[in-house]
Amino acid sequence: METLLGGLLAFGMAFAVVDACPKYCVCQNLSESLGTLCPSKGLLFVPPDIDRRTVELRLGGNFIIHIGRQDFANMTGLVDLTLSRNTISHIQPFSFLDLESLRSLHLDSNRLPSLGEDTLRGLVNLQHLIVNNNQLGGIADDAFEDFLLTLEDLDLSYNNLHGLPWDSVRRMVNLHQLSLDHNLLDHIAEGTFTDLQKLARLDLTSNRLQKLPPDPIFARSQASLLTATPFAPPLSFSFGGNPLHCNCELLWLRRLERDDDLETCGSPGGLKGRYFWHIREEEFVCEPPLITQHTHKLLVLEGQAATLKCKAIGDPSPLIHWVAPDDRLVGNSSRTAVYDNGTLDILITTSQDSGAFTCIAANAAGEATATVEVSIVQLPHLSNSTSRMAPPKSRLSDITGSSKTSRGGGGSGGGEPPKSAPERAVLVSDVTTTSALVKWSVSKSAPRVKMYQLQYNCSDDEVLIYRWYLTMSLLITALPILSVQCLFISISCRGGTWTLF
Numbered sequence: 001m002e003t004l005l006g007g008l009l010a011f012g013m014a015f016a017v018v019d020a021c022p023k024y025c026v027c028q029n030l031s032e033s034l035g036t037l038c039p040s041k042g043l044l045f046v047p048p049d050i051d052r053r054t055v056e057l058r059l060g061g062n063f064i065i066h067i068g069r070q071d072f073a074n075m076t077g078l079v080d081l082t083l084s085r086n087t088i089s090h091i092q093p094f095s096f097l098d099l100e101s102l103r104s105l106h107l108d109s110n111r112l113p114s115l116g117e118d119t120l121r122g123l124v125n126l127q128h129l130i131v132n133n134n135q136l137g138g139i140a141d142d143a144f145e146d147f148l149l150t151l152e153d154l155d156l157s158y159n160n161l162h163g164l165p166w167d168s169v170r171r172m173v174n175l176h177q178l179s180l181d182h183n184l185l186d187h188i189a190e191g192t193f194t195d196l197q198k199l200a201r202l203d204l205t206s207n208r209l210q211k212l213p214p215d216p217i218f219a220r221s222q223a224s225l226l227t228a229t230p231f232a233p234p235l236s237f238s239f240g241g242n243p244l245h246c247n248c249e250l251l252w253l254r255r256l257e258r259d260d261d262l263e264t265c266g267s268p269g270g271l272k273g274r275y276f277w278h279i280r281e282e283e284f285v286c287e288p289p290l291i292t293q294h295t296h297k298l299l300v301l302e303g304q305a306a307t308l309k310c311k312a313i314g315d316p317s318p319l320i321h322w323v324a325p326d327d328r329l330v331g332n333s334s335r336t337a338v339y340d341n342g343t344l345d346i347l348i349t350t351s352q353d354s355g356a357f358t359c360i361a362a363n364a365a366g367e368a369t370a371t372v373e374v375s376i377v378q379l380p381h382l383s384n385s386t387s388r389m390a391p392p393k394s395r396l397s398d399i400t401g402s403s404k405t406s407r408g409g410g411g412s413g414g415g416e417p418p419k420s421a422p423e424r425a426v427l428v429s430d431v432t433t434t435s436a437l438v439k440w441s442v443s444k445s446a447p448r449v450k451m452y453q454l455q456y457n458c459s460d461d462e463v464l465i466y467r468w469y470l471t472m473s474l475l476i477t478a479l480p481i482l483s484v485q486c487l488f489i490s491i492s493c494r495g496g497t498w499t500l501f
């Protein structure tokens with residue numbers, strides 16, 4: 001109330017009170033721009049009768065809980081919107097869609113749990129986005145997309161953020177101030193700040209950062225401002241209150257000429273709690289990787305799964321890569337999975353996997369290697385002895401699956417080559433991206449079959465995959481007279497199409 005009165009006195013008679021004004025609010029038509037001021041009026045929602053021509057709208061200090069799509073509809077001339085100090089916990093997507101002139105949005109001290117993809121949609125001229133003191137736990141990757149180039153001031157401090165859409169931040173080339181302090185950030189992507197030439201203030205205080213990506217902009221935070229130019233201002237940069245891991249990766253930071261501050265190291269053990277700027281450069285050391293455990297030899301039946309393990313220690317923690325016998329780097333594919341803990345899972349082995357796999361552990365201080373000998377016991381391949389089925393193809397978009405049937409003997413073969421093979425019908429149905437139902441009937445006179453071989457090819461890999469199924473493990477349907485047998489196969493073929501032979 002005091003501030004409102006102050007405002008009234010200061011403006012004196014320079015404005016006229018406008019006719020249409022929501023109850024409890026003060027509306028002033030000052031030099032042809034309309035302001036609607038409703039601060040601390042006990043409002044429970046945004047008044048629906050706000051003049052849509054308003055240029056400044058102040059709704060701070062009320063008890064608004066929810067923002068809906070109609071609240072700011074048609075306010076195309078609104079430049080300044082204050083919603084600070086309410087209890088807003090939900091903003092309907094597209095609520096700000098019409099605010100194409102908005103330059104400043106204050107949402108601080110509310111209860112927002114997240115910013116969705118379309119929460120801030122339409123704010124194409126936004127310069128100041130103030131969302132500190134909320135409960136933000138997550139921000140959608142595209143949340144800032146509409147104002148990446150106009151934004152000058154972004155305040156997300158005092159939230160619960162573990163991460164940010166770093167790729168968006170990287171593109172905010174007009175950013176002057178970035179406040180991320182008092183969150184739970186534990187990682188900042190390399191290159192995030194490189195293009196932020198106008199950044200003058202960066203606050204990362206009190207997060208969970210163990211390291212910082214080296215970046216040329218930090219040179220502008222040095223005490224001697226030799227590198228600052230009118231285009232690249234000095235940078236005020238704070239990062240105290242983080243558990244810094246003081247190894248060779250932070251040497252670049254230690255080498256900056258900055259006034260001593262109170263930053264301390266969180267690890268390694270010997271440096272814990274010591275003042276960052278008092279530690280000598282020689283003490284920022286890394287340890288090269290040492291492989292402590294790995295699989296030595298593996299003997300695998302073709303088509304079966306194989307797990308190759310490799311563990312390494314070092315400082316920083318080494319990353320583990322696998323190189324296949326054909327010298328190719330192994331990545332995630334339909335047949336293989338590489339985990340961060342160093343394990344390589346080959347879900348279905350083929351004859352190509354025979355040979356030496358190499359585990360490479362690497363970090364900033366060096367690398368170490370170990371070899372795993374894999375021997376694949378090959379099974380006879382019978383595909384050439386039988387005619388191929390017309391391949392039922394299935395594409396990724398074909399999620400519901402289509403029923404495809406085809407005739408031919410390609411889907412089955414005996415443990416021994418079939419003698420006077422009676423004509424067999426093999427039906428393939430329920431084909432989806434990951435599975436198919438294979439049915440066939442066996443006449444009483446057919447030779448005893450111990451195993452079935454199934455072959456398929458995933459367009460992701462260049463190899464034909466053979467899988468064997470023991471008769472005993474087959475699901476045999478309860479139709480003993482016809483002896484219909486069936487087999488439900490599931491196939492992993494990520495991002496590709498598969499073909500059954």
Ligand SMILES: *[C@@H]1O[C@H](CO)[C@@H](O)[C@H](O)[C@H]1NC(C)=O
Nearest residue numbers: 018029030032033034051053
């Ligand atoms: C504000 O006043 C100007 C003239 O001073 C007038 O043209 C305009 O329509 C007024 N706006 C509103 C919203 O009353």
Ligand SMILES: *[C@@H]1O[C@H](CO)[C@@H](O)[C@H](O)[C@H]1NC(C)=O
Nearest residue numbers: 052069070071072073074075
């Ligand atoms: C916004 O404008 C449209 C078209 O003029 C109108 O139909 C709609 O009722 C308006 N909405 C509000 C909340 O004023």
Ligand SMILES: *[C@@H]1O[C@H](CO)[C@@H](O)[C@H](O)[C@H]1NC(C)=O
Nearest residue numbers: 330331332333337338339340
């Ligand atoms: C492979 O996928 C697993 C999850 O299935 C993931 O944890 C891992 O990081 C991925 N590896 C690579 C190299 O992308």
Ligand SMILES: *[C@@H]1O[C@H](CO)[C@@H](O)[C@H](O)[C@H]1NC(C)=O
Nearest residue numbers: 309310311339340341342343
């Ligand atoms: C590595 O991680 C994978 C997936 O999380 C898990 O299945 C496997 O058991 C782990 N291996 C080791 C050696 O911890």
Ligand SMILES: *[C@@H]1O[C@H](CO)[C@@H](O)[C@H](O)[C@H]1NC(C)=O
Nearest residue numbers: 380381382383384385455464
């Ligand atoms: C099928 O026969 C061709 C030559 O006729 C041979 O190159 C190929 O390796 C055979 N395929 C299998 C799976 O045995």
Ligand SMILES: *[C@@H]1O[C@H](CO)[C@@H](O)[C@H](O)[C@H]1NC(C)=O
Nearest residue numbers: 457458459460461462463464
């Ligand atoms: C498997 O599919 C790929 C891609 O469709 C193809 O290049 C390759 O020749 C196929 N391999 C076999 C053995 O059919």
